[in-house]
Amino acid sequence: MKKTNKKFNSTCCDIQGALFLPDQIQQAFLGKNKRQSIDDYKILPGLTLKEECSRAFRIAQASWDRFKDTLTRTDLSEADRLSRTKEWGRIFFNSVLGYTIQSQTIIECDERQYPVAFLVSNLPVTVVSAPAGLDDARPELTVIGGSQSKKSAFTLVQDLLNADTRYKWGFAFNGTAVRLVRDAMSLTRPGYLEFNLQEILANDDYAEFLHLWMALHASRAELIDGNTAWDLWIKEGEEAGQPAREALRGSITEALLTFGQGFIAHPENEALRKALSDGSLSAKDYTHELLRLMYRFLFVFCLEERNLINIKDDSKKNQAATARYLSGYALHRFRDQSLKSYFRNRYSDAWESVKIVFQGLDNGEPLLALPALGGLFASDECPHLKDTRLSNVVFFNAMKLMRWATINGTYTAIDYKNLGTEELGSIYESLLELVPVADPQRREFSFLNNTVGSSERKKTGSYYTPDSLVQNLIKTALDPVIEKRLSDNPSDPQEALLSLRVIDPACGSGHFLLAAARRIAEQLAKVRSLDGIVTPQSYRNALREVIQHCIYGVDMNPLAVELARMALWLEGFAENKPLSFLDHHLKVGNSLVGVMNLKTLKLGIPKEAYKASGNDIKAICTAISKRNNAALKSLQKLASEETLDLFVDTRQDQLLSLLETMPSSTLDDEKKKAKAYQKYLNTVSDDRMKKACDLLIGAFMCRKTEETQDLVPTSEILWRVIEDSENLLGGCVIFCGRLVQG
Template identity: 45%
Template sequence: MKRTRKTQATLDLPTLKLEGGLFLPGQLEKAAQSRASAQLEADYGTPKGVKLKDEYSRAFQIACAQWQHFATQMERADVDAAQCTTAFVHELLRDAFGYATLQATAAQQVGELRYPVSLMADTLPVLVAPHTLGLDAADARFAVQGGGSRKKASFQAMQELLNASEPLQWGIVSNGKQLRLLRDAASLTRPSFLEVDLADLLGGQRYAEFANVWRLLHASRASRPGQGATACIWEQWRNEGQQEGTRVRDGLRNGVEQALLTFGQGFLQHPANHALRAALNDGTLSKDAYFQQLLRLIYRLIFVFTVEERGVLHSQDDSAEALAARRAYAEGYALTRLRELCLKRRARTRHDDQWQAIRIVFRGLAQGESRLALPALGGLFAPEQCPDLDVASLDNAYLLAALQYLRWAKPVGAQRLVPADYCNMGPEELGSVYESLLELVPAIDLPARIFGFIGRTEEGSTVGNARKLTGSYYTPDSLVQELIKSALNPVIEQRLAAQPANPTEALLAIRVIDPACGSGHFLLAAARRLAEKLAQLRSLEDGQEGAIQPQDYRHALRKVVARCIYGVDRNPMAIELARMALWLEGYEEGRPLGFLDHHLQVGDALFGLTDLTGLKQGIAKDAFKPLSGDDKDVCKELAKANAAGLKQIAKDLQGKQMLLGVDNRSGLEALRAIETLPADTPEQVAAKEQAWRRFLEESAHSPLAHAADALVGAYLLAKMEDTADTVPTSIILHALLTAPERAQTEHAAPIAAAREACEQARVFHWPLAFPQVFTEGGFDCVLGNPPGSASSCRRKNSSPPATATWRKPATRPNAPSASSGSVRAYWRATCTQTWPTKRVRTKLKNAFTANSSPPAVRRRRPACSPM
């Protein structure tokens, strides 16, 4: 007999709706079918001699009778809707689900705020809306007293209560027709709840499904007084689901690597891809560029998986044409249909029809395709993102094998495959992908048509080298949320208090930076927090009186991402992943993917200048101390020339001779113009990108950029007899600051050498990269997890100027390590990116926090403190 593969795709409980990450779908389904923990008869408090089936059979009869009475009451015009709904929900929970301690209550006081609550069962609050009102519809009865809003939805009011109250962790809202179970959540931007369709469940007298719901919502699942949160079965199931989710993420991390290998091999192997192999052979397409296109293909797939499963890919158009287009997409092109197909061996043929369908989807998302109801997104789907892969062929065998790695995982010890939950994918999953990508260095054997990774599929390097070179590691979400509370929330409060007349613009003027952003974990959390507040403020301004809908959050997220969020990372792959994460969070139906390149930039946060006025101090003499491999005589001559240049600079400053303007006004005006360009259509986004590319080209060759590179390049360049003429000194720096045109002619060689050295080291000059921020005093909030060691990327024992320490080179440690120098430099750097009144919060290792440096920094920046 043929064996069938057991898989688990989505929640298969018709009367239940799981939104967000309240429970893992598989965990919830196990609990509904009595296969989870704490589901013995004794766990439900069933008396001895009574079977569990007898209990929920009795409860079903009671619930159906109560529904019939309630349904009759709903049809009567002379019955108060709120009273009859409250009575029904009270009786249903008490008599059918065992909430014997359920009592009527008025409100819950938390601090200065009073939250509406209808019923209370020990530590479980219940809020009841009238049956005439949806759970997401705003009403004055659910306004939080003292909160400023005159109206709120019942669901939103309960969520805010749970978020504000420490002892209250779970709650229920119901309007008699639907019932939602929800929990304290870090974010309101993506609602998280379990909803029961009571009208369908009880009105349709669905006994089997009622048994499932009863097992999930019985009073024994909630915590009791004195037992604490650990005694709550919902919390226990949630934790078990999170542990399962961790194992799935581990599988996803490996899956991304295997998918890259499969795609890389598949494109090389296909007989029709002559042009691709020729480009790799003649160097037109490098192996790194090929790898980048494979990564972008993975990002595209993850993006489409996510928006499809969240149901936000198509715009909300109910016309006959739109409905037909969505149906055509779902039946013939949706990537969701491949989730089960990729598990079927017989589908893995040598045809390429499935890849051609995916190409049509990508092309439609690039420029729009009304016949499939696909919006024009541009960005990640633009033709220049994957130019070689977009015209290549890939057979179904390789495609479906790669998709299985992306869509399914087999956790350690599991007996069956578990799906990756892209609907609720958060920073944890993206961080998991990020960790795996940093370790990969591509290798191609073109004659054999083999694609692999050094240290994984062949010898030649150690695993994890790229990760070590980029000095990166991943931050747990719990720590991220704590930093948001301690750093960003005070900034929001201060800014709104300072500008009460225009709170939305005050909020959008906040600038948040992560100097080592990785996959964007901190940036996502900051964007969500700012968007929550922005949506709330806008609802008040627009006359909605505090009622916020999911589309309001998405619109606010898009605006926040475009205006407030900045990130820097040494690794280009990390920047691309962070960009995709922000695109996903800020995705708004019918709108193109926003332009983020001017806010997310590649560079070494510890390597460059934060204050251009430091150019007036010249190049420090320490830059010419001989290091390993340097010629001492050459260093002595360069130091002598540098001293002459320093004297000339000092003479000019003493005589108050104006040097080249170091406020970067031209760069500032150009950036401000780019910031104001619209980005509501793919064409406008493309125009904004072109303007940004022109700015980059012009700013890279500006005298100010050459001067900054000369200062840093003096540390980086080797000082030997044959390279002595290419090492900049303060003489060249002085020339660049006083007569830039003459300097670029007379000193072309050292200027070019310094620029090349800085490009290779990914030197990042903050005021040149973000002039629109630094002319206003720097960032308002710096969040982050300091990078580890990246010293092997630089000259051994060299100590080029870091962002906050270059003014005093004698105090800099040599060869910074992850636990001392580089972390200390990161800490000082973050504190120089803000005014003293602004906020810095970072996660630092114990070896550094025990050091004497943080108190010294804190004396200069009181708002700076390590976590």
């Protein structure tokens, strides 16, 4: 079967973010995308495309030869350098690429003035003079009426495109590089297409110039039916990626099954089979560990492809450790190996090397330049898998499923670098449908058919939220709150943002929470930046803090909560920082059920709790209701006399407040948070108000049958718990507590 790695065959072109897929730009270089005929490029009659491109190349070479001494001359003022760079830019866009130059230096939008060098066929161009880079802040690029902070050529044109609906595409230019930019409302991973002009023209590299010309020619910016050629290429990329996403959804589930079967079947994993046989490990909990294993793989795949996995340190020792990891331990090597039968054998060395990586990411491993992350990689996350063996046959079968999508008989590599919430949502939908069956005696692991899982999914209300709806929620619900907080707190905008609290009562895989965290983090990174430049690292640090302090989620499905936690960890990953402790922010539960006001406890358990439903026995419901009515009269009398004391333990609030202020820079810090949270949970479990709330809700949830009638709480029991005299009612209190907790 044919494979496509989607390797990008260009040394002078850089694609960042998800603006274009590398494969789409590669197709553009070859002239195989939409709108790439001779007529589309407006080639004059009598000329071929090659002849027109050769003519443009000669003009570019001659113009570069006149400009290049600007980079080295020391007698030129900054103004002279900028003037020469702009002149070279005009020639490049007009004579080389065919754009029409429009003289305009200011674009006004929303009472702000954006300084630009000129427009090319109605596309704004920002210019700085080399050696200043396109990401370097410059005083001449300050937006008037804005924050007054300096902008880089890239951030200026990006901000302009985001703010002004008249412009969708633009360029940043500094004489040695040109960057194509599109409007984008997120700083998550900036997206652009950049060409290194200096490398192309100084080396007389016609092949690379042809790539540039095919991708950036003025005809690409022409609007036809409301779309530029670039817009069509993006749509083509999205359409091409859809089969890969669908394939990923199915293959991830198949990979999970492969791992599950492989671990149970391996002859040396007797301890695992024993745990499944004696009930100390259920099939459901085994699947949870397998899912965490999958999340670990996804996490490392993403970090490796984004070049974030290793500790950033310029010391020779760390550089050697990084090289050691990349050459012998990086999980990326399994991608191509998984397609070769040579590696499929009875040995277990591949899985053993992965365990070394995971252990290194738990506590840190200097010999491999791996940071101490904890969290997902902690040993107690997969306790029954950490000492297992797995044959290379099984391992590489699973890797093939996770690293490649099969489309029309061709293997296509999964792009984990740009894996986003849409892909995670696709995985999320498939994971929620799994109903595991483990048979350790027969050494088999399987899933029931999806119809059972889909029914369970409906019961838990688990549905993937479309991105369009999420973005609309952010725009209408969150953006106004952010704007008001900042306007009300001009002296401390950081605290104003970090004091925001966003909760999704049915968070699923965290789609809305991710979008909310990104939006708040974008603003936080901006207000922290003294020069107006938000670097990827400063943005990631801001996002990590926002997730730690501002984001909360609840869901009935524990698998969804696990996935939301993994997604937040991945998005909030900051170099050389551990994974944040999030257990107190992401909870498994039903947000529609609970006691919203403790004062309702004084009213006792309402009669509606004893209405017969389902398999309840009506006579038993009536009998319990009569006992409750008698107790209600006594309780109401006590409440009117104000002798009923609702004691609230303030220690709980203090412990939660302490959690929010604890440092989180090291793995030890996060472990201390976990201990503090456990202390909080212990305090809550002994709290009589918590027990009273469990009884109130439990009265509605308890089945009213002959077997359970003595465990159904009434208002008398509720009153005795509030009065702290429930010592004889332990069975009822414990039963209701477990019932409410699920």
